Each structure stands twice: as structure tokens, then as C-alpha cells.
Amino acid sequence: MVVQVEGLRMRYGSVDVLDDVSFQVLPGQVVALLGPNGAGKTTTIEILEGFRRRSAGRVEVLGADPAHGDERWRARIGVVLQSWRDHGRWRVRELLAHLGSYYAPYSTPGHRRPWDTDGLLTAVGLADQARQEVRRLSGGQRRRLDVAVGAVGRPELLVLDEPTAGLDPEARREFHDLVRSLVDEHGTTVLLTTHDLAEAESLADRILVLDGGRIAAEGTVDELARRFAGEDEVRWTLTGERFVRSTPHSTAFARDLFRVHGSEVADLEIRRASLEDAYLALVRRAES
Known part of the structure; x- marks a missing residue:
């Protein structure tokens, strides 16, 4: 089990942002978390990543409680935020090699870290842009780089937060192909939040719908x-x-x-x- 959540509750003052949320994510699955603004999606993701402490409930991610996860545990998780900015004069390959160096101490006999830089560039479709400055990438190429940054440590769980916001239809389709290749060819488990229902329908093996801090529905696209x-x-x-x-x-x-x-x-x-x-x-x- 990659993610196990039981009775999760998050309270701010007298308001329950999350109320008795329970779900699972199995290895190799793509699970999409849907819901209107304020439904609790971001809070759920932040608790799973260990960035926010829950009020109650049991949460286990990759066999550990995120509230007590150490650096070795964090090295097993990749995060792709809605947007991030780094120095635009970094060249693509140099940036990934630099970030990858932080993961080298966390390699194990069964899971080598980080990802080989050239192999990662090929996997995300940026081999031709390896020597290009980050600031000169197109929007779609920049989003591919975002995924590469999240995946550079060869994570077992990759969290994508609104991954295609602002991308044109062609770049969005290419991004979906990239995510599927990470899952199908490299066994990565993916948890994503999105407002794009077509994206969830295209990518997700299972859908979780959050509404008012509760799981309103879950299942495959066809089941829902x-x-x-x-x-x-x-x-x-x-x-x-x-x-x-x-x-x-x-x-x-x-x-x-x-x-x-x-x-x-x-x-x-x-x-x-x-x-x-x-x-x-x-x-x-x-x-x-």
C-alpha cells in the first residue's frame, strides 16, 4: 500500500476542513482528487506530504506517518506544484544534475537514486533542450521540466498539483503521455489534484471526489x-x-x-x- 488514510480530520478552530476522510492508493495507480475550491484537496495533499499536521485520524504514506517522516522518507516522494520559479539562467541539464546530487545519499540496493540525468531528460522529452537555459523553454517544455524536477529522485510516489493549469491542448496531451509513461514504464504511483475533468478521465485509474471535507464518491470513471x-x-x-x-x-x-x-x-x-x-x-x- 502506498497511501493509507483512515478517519482523517483537519480542524481550524471550530471548522472541520476535512471530516472522516478515508481512502487508499495502491502501487502503480494514478489516483485523481477532484472537488470544488475549498473542498479540502490541497489540505489533504499537504498532510500526505508531511507539510501539515492533521487534527485526527491515521495516515500512512510509504509505510510511515508523514507527521514524523525523516529526510530518507521524503526522498521517496516527488512533488510537482502548480508553478515554481528558479534562476532562469540555469541550463536544463545542469539544474537536474544539481538537484539530483541531493538524492545520492538516499540510494538503497533495491532503489537507486537519483535518476540518471540524461535518462531523465529522455524520459520527459527534453533531451534536445539539455543545454538550453530554463528561461528559454516554452510553457509545455517548462512543465516537462517541472515533472523532471519532481521525479529526479526516482520517487515511488509522485504528487501532481494542478499539473496542466495554463497549458494549451497540445502541451496538455503531451503531458498526459509523459505521466502515463512514468507509470507504465517506471512503475511510479501518481496522486494528482485537478479541476480538469477530461484530464482526470484520461489519466486516472481511480477518482476521489471531495466535497465539504468529505469523500462524496470514489471509483473508476465508468463506475462513477x-x-x-x-x-x-x-x-x-x-x-x-x-x-x-x-x-x-x-x-x-x-x-x-x-x-x-x-x-x-x-x-x-x-x-x-x-x-x-x-x-x-x-x-x-x-x-x-
């Missing part, structure tokens, strides 16, 4: 869509007439439709319930 957004919608034309049918088994329904009517079926469309549908349904339910 089925539970909160309703059924799929199938539309088709038959003998000139348009039909619409809601069903939880759209693929099987379409197959049966063609088996019975064959080529007479035209303009078939299947609209599957999405994470956005589920999230909006959750928000409406909370507001009511």
Missing part, C-alpha cells in the same frame, strides 16, 4: 458515470424514423439492434455517460 450520471444514450434511424433509448448496456443493445434489423439501421450514435456528467450530478446533489 454509471452511479451518478445515469445510463448511456443510443440514437438511431430506422425506416426514416429517429429513435432514442437509454440503457446501461449500450454496446449489447447496438449489437442486438443490428442483428435484428441489419443494414436498415442508420445514423447510429452512442453517447456514453462521462465523468463530467457524474461530477455535475454530484455537485447538484450536494447543492440540493
Whole structure:
């Protein structure tokens, strides 16, 4: 287990920012933490990173209580903030080599640290920018460098806080490919916060929805869509007439439709319930 949270509570004065939050993150998973502003996402992340002490509950990250994590434990976690600034005259390779040197004392026989600088540059797609000054990188390249900085110590857990805020669609897609490669090829576990539902749908194996300091829902994208957004919608034309049918088994329904009517079926469309549908349904339910 990479992350184990049970009954987490965070109180400021008489206000509970987090109230009885429980969840798990398994090795190699990408877990997305969703929720409106003020839901408690940032507080949860800060507690897991050991930056903030909780009021109550049990929290274990990589086998240790973050409130008492030492430097060796911190070396196992990478963090990519929404934004950060360093000296723009650093060259990309020099910066990563310098930061990586801090992790060398924390290597173990089973887990070598830091990441080889040239290998990391290749992994994040910045090999051609190795000698370039940081200030001359594009927005998408800069975000790749942010990930490289978070990953330079070969973390077992990588925390991404609003990772694609401000990126254009092409850079966002490239970033998603990068995260998936870290998971699929290097076994990194990822916990991310985002307001981008399409991003969560694209990246996450599991979704946690925080609302009012509590876990309002959790599950895979498909599970949440089925539970909160309703059924799929199938539309088709038959003998000139348009039909619409809601069903939880759209693929099987379409197959049966063609088996019975064959080529007479035209303009078939299947609209599957999405994470956005589920999230909006959750928000409406909370507001009511």
C-alpha cells in the first residue's frame, strides 16, 4: 500500500476542513482528487506530504506517518506544484544534475537514486533542450521540466498539483503521455489534484471526489458515470424514423439492434455517460 488514510480530520478552530476522510492508493495507480475550491484537496495533499499536521485520524504514506517522516522518507516522494520559479539562467541539464546530487545519499540496493540525468531528460522529452537555459523553454517544455524536477529522485510516489493549469491542448496531451509513461514504464504511483475533468478521465485509474471535507464518491470513471450520471444514450434511424433509448448496456443493445434489423439501421450514435456528467450530478446533489 502506498497511501493509507483512515478517519482523517483537519480542524481550524471550530471548522472541520476535512471530516472522516478515508481512502487508499495502491502501487502503480494514478489516483485523481477532484472537488470544488475549498473542498479540502490541497489540505489533504499537504498532510500526505508531511507539510501539515492533521487534527485526527491515521495516515500512512510509504509505510510511515508523514507527521514524523525523516529526510530518507521524503526522498521517496516527488512533488510537482502548480508553478515554481528558479534562476532562469540555469541550463536544463545542469539544474537536474544539481538537484539530483541531493538524492545520492538516499540510494538503497533495491532503489537507486537519483535518476540518471540524461535518462531523465529522455524520459520527459527534453533531451534536445539539455543545454538550453530554463528561461528559454516554452510553457509545455517548462512543465516537462517541472515533472523532471519532481521525479529526479526516482520517487515511488509522485504528487501532481494542478499539473496542466495554463497549458494549451497540445502541451496538455503531451503531458498526459509523459505521466502515463512514468507509470507504465517506471512503475511510479501518481496522486494528482485537478479541476480538469477530461484530464482526470484520461489519466486516472481511480477518482476521489471531495466535497465539504468529505469523500462524496470514489471509483473508476465508468463506475462513477454509471452511479451518478445515469445510463448511456443510443440514437438511431430506422425506416426514416429517429429513435432514442437509454440503457446501461449500450454496446449489447447496438449489437442486438443490428442483428435484428441489419443494414436498415442508420445514423447510429452512442453517447456514453462521462465523468463530467457524474461530477455535475454530484455537485447538484450536494447543492440540493
